[in-house]
Amino acid sequence: MENSKSKCADELLIRKIQDLIARVDRGMTKGYTDFLDPRQQILITRYFSNHKYIKMEFYGGYEEAERKICGIFNEWDETNRDKFPISILHIYWKSTKKISHRDILGSILGTGIRRDKIGDIIQQGEDAYVCVHKDISDYLTMHMNKVGSISVNLKYCHSMPIFYKESKLLTVVVASLRLDCILAAGFGVSRTKAVKAIRSSKVFVNWEPQEASSKDIKEGDIISWRGKGRIQLSNIIGSTKKSRIKIVIMKCT
Secondary structure (H helix, E strand, O other), rough: HHHHHHHHHHHHHHHHHHHHHHHHHOOOEEEEEEEOOOOHHHOOOOOOOOOEEEEEEEEEOOOOOOOEEEEEEEOOOOOOOOHHHEEEEEOOOOOOOOOOOHHHHHHHHHHOOOHHHEEEEEOOOEEEEEEEEEHHHHHHHHHOEEEEOOOOEEEOOOOOOOOOOOOOEEEEOOOOOHHHHHHHHOOOOOOOHHHHHHHHHOOEEEEEEEOOOOOOOOOOOOEOOOOOOOOOOOOEEEOOOOEEEEEEEEEEE
C-alpha cells in the first residue's frame, strides 16, 4: 500500500513538472515548484536530465538546504537564486519549556499550510529559522503566534545564519556491509528489529525507499529511518582478523 501511494505521488509530481515546463516554454518565462524533499529532487533530475531547451536548478534558501524548490528556466535565461520564491522567517521565544523541531513544524501545519510550502527548519536554542514559500509567508506571520502553549514571535530574516550541524561519529565492527547490518549498528538496535523496519517501508537509502535487507551499502550512502533519524556510512576502515569489517558511521544528532 505504501509503495502504491508513493508511485502515484511520483507520477503526479512528474505530470506537474511536465505542465510547468510546457508553461515556461510557451510563455518564455520562469517557473518554480513548491518545496521538494531530496528523493523528489532525485526523481526530477533523473526524469528530465535529457530535456532540451530547458534548464533546472534546485535551491532551498541557503547553500546546505535539504528541502528545495526546483526552478525551471529557458536555456538562455540566467538563473538568479534571489528570484526564487523563498522567504526566511525567524521564530523566537522565551520559555523554560523546550520546543522541538517537530513542535514548530506541527504548529506551522496547524495554521492550515501544506507541508510542501515549508522548507528546512533550523533550530538553535530559543531561535528557529524557517524557509517558506513566499506566497504563504505573510499569512504565517499573521496567524502563527504560538508553538504549543508557548508564545512566539515571527519576523522576516534577510538570509539564513550560518549553523554548524552536529554529528556523532561511531566506529563499529559489522559482519558485512548489508543494509540491515549497518542500520542495526548505526541505531543501536538488534538486526531483527532493523530487518523489520526495512520490510515495513520505513528505511530509505539515499532518499529512495529500500525493502531489501541484503542491499550493499557504499561509502557516502545516507540511510534514513523514518521517525528515528539519519546515518551515513562515512568510512570503511578495513577488515579485522576475524574477517569482520570495521567502519565509521556518522549519525546526525
